[in-house]
Amino acid sequence: MSEDFVLELEHIRKEYPGVVALKDVTLQLRRGEILGLIGENGAGKSTLIKCCSGAVVPTSGKIKINGKEFDRMTPQLAAENGIAIIYQEFNNVKELSAAENMFLGRPIRKGITIDRKAMEAEAAKAFEQLHIKINPRELVKNLSVGYQQMIEIAKAIQQNAQVLIMDEPSAPLTNNEVDAMFEVVNLLRNKGVSIIYISHRLEEIFYLSDRIEVIRDGEYVDTLITPNATEDQLIQMMVGREMTQKFPERKPCVDESKVVLELKNVCGNGDKNMSLKIHAGEVLGLGGLVGAGRTELAQVIFGAKPKESGQMFLNGKEINPKTPREAIDLGIAMLPEDRKRHGALLGVSIKNNINMPTYDRISKATVIDLKTERERAEKYRKEIQIKCPTINQLVKNLSGGNQQKVILGKWLAADSQLIIFDEPTRGIDVGAKYEIYKLINELVEQGRAVLMISSEMEELIGMSDRIIVLAEREMTGELKKEEFDANTIMAMASAIVDQGK
Amino acid sequence: MEAKGNTKNLLRQNAIWLVFVVEVIFFAICSQGTFVTPGNITNILRQVSYYGIASVGMTFVILIGGIDLSIGSIITLVNMVCAYMMVNMNMHWTISVLAVLVIGVIIGLLNGFMVAKIGIPALIATFAAQTVFEGLAYILTAGMPVSGFNKTYPAMNFFARSTVDLPFISIPWCAIIMVACLGIGSFILNRSYFGRYFYAIGGNEEAAELSGILVDKMKILIYALSGFFAALAGIVMLSRTGSAQATVGKGKEFDVITCVVLGGVSVNGGVGKISGVVAGVFIIGCLTNGLILMNVSEYIQMVVKGLVLAAAVGLDCMSNKGKSN
Numbered sequence: 001m002s003e004d005f006v007l008e009l010e011h012i013r014k015e016y017p018g019v020v021a022l023k024d025v026t027l028q029l030r031r032g033e034i035l036g037l038i039g040e041n042g043a044g045k046s047t048l049i050k051c052c053s054g055a056v057v058p059t060s061g062k063i064k065i066n067g068k069e070f071d072r073m074t075p076q077l078a079a080e081n082g083i084a085i086i087y088q089e090f091n092n093v094k095e096l097s098a099a100e101n102m103f104l105g106r107p108i109r110k111g112i113t114i115d116r117k118a119m120e121a122e123a124a125k126a127f128e129q130l131h132i133k134i135n136p137r138e139l140v141k142n143l144s145v146g147y148q149q150m151i152e153i154a155k156a157i158q159q160n161a162q163v164l165i166m167d168e169p170s171a172p173l174t175n176n177e178v179d180a181m182f183e184v185v186n187l188l189r190n191k192g193v194s195i196i197y198i199s200h201r202l203e204e205i206f207y208l209s210d211r212i213e214v215i216r217d218g219e220y221v222d223t224l225i226t227p228n229a230t231e232d233q234l235i236q237m238m239v240g241r242e243m244t245q246k247f248p249e250r251k252p253c254v255d256e257s258k259v260v261l262e263l264k265n266v267c268g269n270g271d272k273n274m275s276l277k278i279h280a281g282e283v284l285g286l287g288g289l290v291g292a293g294r295t296e297l298a299q300v301i302f303g304a305k306p307k308e309s310g311q312m313f314l315n316g317k318e319i320n321p322k323t324p325r326e327a328i329d330l331g332i333a334m335l336p337e338d339r340k341r342h343g344a345l346l347g348v349s350i351k352n353n354i355n356m357p358t359y360d361r362i363s364k365a366t367v368i369d370l371k372t373e374r375e376r377a378e379k380y381r382k383e384i385q386i387k388c389p390t391i392n393q394l395v396k397n398l399s400g401g402n403q404q405k406v407i408l409g410k411w412l413a414a415d416s417q418l419i420i421f422d423e424p425t426r427g428i429d430v431g432a433k434y435e436i437y438k439l440i441n442e443l444v445e446q447g448r449a450v451l452m453i454s455s456e457m458e459e460l461i462g463m464s465d466r467i468i469v470l471a472e473r474e475m476t477g478e479l480k481k482e483e484f485d486a487n488t489i490m491a492m493a494s495a496i497v498d499q500g501k
Numbered sequence: 502m503e504a505k506g507n508t509k510n511l512l513r514q515n516a517i518w519l520v521f522v523v524e525v526i527f528f529a530i531c532s533q534g535t536f537v538t539p540g541n542i543t544n545i546l547r548q549v550s551y552y553g554i555a556s557v558g559m560t561f562v563i564l565i566g567g568i569d570l571s572i573g574s575i576i577t578l579v580n581m582v583c584a585y586m587m588v589n590m591n592m593h594w595t596i597s598v599l600a601v602l603v604i605g606v607i608i609g610l611l612n613g614f615m616v617a618k619i620g621i622p623a624l625i626a627t628f629a630a631q632t633v634f635e636g637l638a639y640i641l642t643a644g645m646p647v648s649g650f651n652k653t654y655p656a657m658n659f660f661a662r663s664t665v666d667l668p669f670i671s672i673p674w675c676a677i678i679m680v681a682c683l684g685i686g687s688f689i690l691n692r693s694y695f696g697r698y699f700y701a702i703g704g705n706e707e708a709a710e711l712s713g714i715l716v717d718k719m720k721i722l723i724y725a726l727s728g729f730f731a732a733l734a735g736i737v738m739l740s741r742t743g744s745a746q747a748t749v750g751k752g753k754e755f756d757v758i759t760c761v762v763l764g765g766v767s768v769n770g771g772v773g774k775i776s777g778v779v780a781g782v783f784i785i786g787c788l789t790n791g792l793i794l795m796n797v798s799e800y801i802q803m804v805v806k807g808l809v810l811a812a813a814v815g816l817d818c819m820s821n822k823g824k825s826n
Contacts, residue, residue: 304711328713342711347704347771352697357713359694366693410712 285464401432566770609728
């Protein structure tokens with residue numbers, strides 16, 4: 001039996017002091033198949049793959065590769081046995097060429113010198129095998145993220161990897177790059193490479209995989225044959241409860257008579273002539289392709305980047321925030337796209353994160369009122385259901401969804417009237433997404449205004465009351481709820497691009 | 502299991518004090534009874550006070566991921582200018598002391614401006630300041646020492662020479678000033694919102710800015726504080742030596758950095774407590790004093806201190822590596 005499997009993980013358990021990351025996970029990977037591995041954030045996917053790479057030593061359980069049994073992996077053993085992992089962050093050196101990156105740490109030598117020609121030839125061969133067009137001599141910094149990922153894959157294949165584990169490979173890629181990556185992955189399967197494909201995007205899992213394994217809370221749930229699985233079924237298995245709908249119901253609450261934010265011909269941070277209105281109780285969706293200027297607009301409104309011309313009005317009064325501090329004091333908040341880099345202070349406690357923008361309001365002569373500080377943190381922890389043992393926990397130990405809630409908590413504590421969400425659910429798992437949507441609903445039902453930037457068409461249409469589309473740093477269209485249509489939005493998002501051609 | 506984890510944590514957090522105890526026992530044995538005497542303890546307190554005072558500012562600086570190499574030259578400049586004002590310009594000691602405290606703050610503001618507004622890396626900006634102000638201190642008297650001020654103003658002896666006499670031990674006033682400074686430092690870090698801001702900036706500058714913290718202003722404030730505490734340390738030193746020398750502050754920044762880093766303030770920023778720095782100060786103070794008592798030459802002292810600095814940073818880096826696994 002067991003010779004059918006390239007990689008088997010049996011009853012893997014991993015305990016950290018005070019936490020069990022993996023309770024009991026079993027995984028079997030057949031030769032030449034793509035196994036989709038799904039589960040909510042914090043379900044233990046990353047820990048599991050780190051057990052395969054040797055970065056984490058399991059507390060108990062066995063790892064079998066081609067039937068050979070190991071108690072633990074080491075990075076060296078993993079490499080020797082043909083296991084390669086493509087992480088979300090690439091291990092490349094930007095100043096070196098594609099070929100040099102492929103042979104990083106194990107260059108081909110000719111005597112004591114490095115044989116650059118041979119490396120370039122080998123790299124070219126590997127790229128050709130995968131049908132990728134990369135000049136081996138090109139510096140990695142000049143290549144797009146998609147190509148950088150291809151180099152990582154080519155490197156794994158060049159090292160004779162039999163098992164390729166890909167952790168959220170599509171997350172940093174544009175749509176075209178994702179298509180190219182799919183082609184390469186399919187090609188590899190046909191060559192007999194076995195692939196574990198981890199993704200939050202179920203449509204990718206359906207498109208690529210042969211079987212799907214679901215894990216939840218560090219435990220194995222089930223493995224399904226892909227054609228027999230349905231999306232609802234998978235979501236239910238991941239969250240452990242029935243999900244009736246993707247977007248929670250919202251009471252109609254748009255107050256057309258109250259304009260919270262108005263922009264008149266605002267230019268700045270690369271954006272041109274932005275004019276829009278957001279009403280109280282309204283979710284205004286901001287659609288467009290990556291690089292269309294949506295995040296840039298949010299930065300200008302939030303005072304993080306300077307406005308060059310035009311006017312901004314908040315509740316009818318002209319404003320001109322020069323720093324995030326000023327914007328916050330005016331009642332504007334932003335939840336950035338890159339939570340870990342720009343949003344949460346990871347090394348700081350939940351309590352301090354929630355109070356951070358408003359310490360001046362709960363302090364006398366710079367001395368913090370510790371009781372108020374604690375009470376406010378507890379209040380928002382309850383109100384928005386941040387799952388944590390105590391409010392003194394560091395934010396880096398929370399899952400993505402809970403980190404997003406902490407960031408929202410601090411803006412609620414700051415009593416923000418206009419809340420800008422930049423990709424509110426990127427990298428957040430299905431169950432937590434629903435909770436974030438519910439929170440957005442509550443915000444507008446309370447009469448706040450929300451500006452939501454989203455690249456997920458479903459989310460944009462499902463959550464917005466109105467949608468404005470940007471393309472190439474300009475506004476290309478505005479749609480009322482009854483006019484929402486994915487094709488129209490896509491057309492608007494690429495409008496100027498087409499004209500340019 | 503939990504209880505075991507807690508004891509382990511407790512031990513780990515207080516490992517630095519364990520090192521201190523071992524050190525004291527070592528010197529107590531090797532110095533043949535000269536180390537643990539009331540007289541020598543007073544002496545150690547006097548010696549560590551300037552480290553302790555200056556380390557408060559340095560703690561803030563390192564906490565936000567910066568470094569201040571200029572404090573040695575601030576100490577020198579403060580010594581020279583303060584003595585010069587009293588002796589050569591016949592200024593009252595209070596005016597002279599206040600003036601040099603202001604000078605310390607101004608140098609700090611300058612450092613902060615270079616780092617926050619112009620964007621010069623802290624290492625280079627403060628190194629440049631070090632060179633400039635060391636040079637200026639030398640130019641002021643062409644390198645000649647200035648003394649005699651404590652005859653005109655006996656009050657100048659107060660800082661380091663006067664003591665509070667308790668039954669078993671005399672505590673010099675400078676040690677009390679040090680305790681006050683460390684107390685203020687701890688208060689700022691734990692109870693004022695500045696402390697919260699410092700940790701936030703040290704953890705992630707961009708996210709701190711987007712949380713409404715005025716990062717540039719905070720940086721300038723921190724370097725100004727560092728300049729102030731360095732100037733105060735300089736005054737204590739002047740009081741102790743009774744004469745201003747143009748080399749008095751040379752290399753002192755390294756002693757202070759060693760104290761702070763040894764005390765567990767991470768050179769990557771965002772992590773550290775004053776209580777740890779207190780331990781760091783006493784470990785370095787006792788090390789210097791103990792080695793002198795054992796007649797170890799100045800050069801060997803340098804070797805030992807350098808190794809201690811490398812070991813302290815090494816431990817910090819190793820524990821960071823451990824965490825990421």
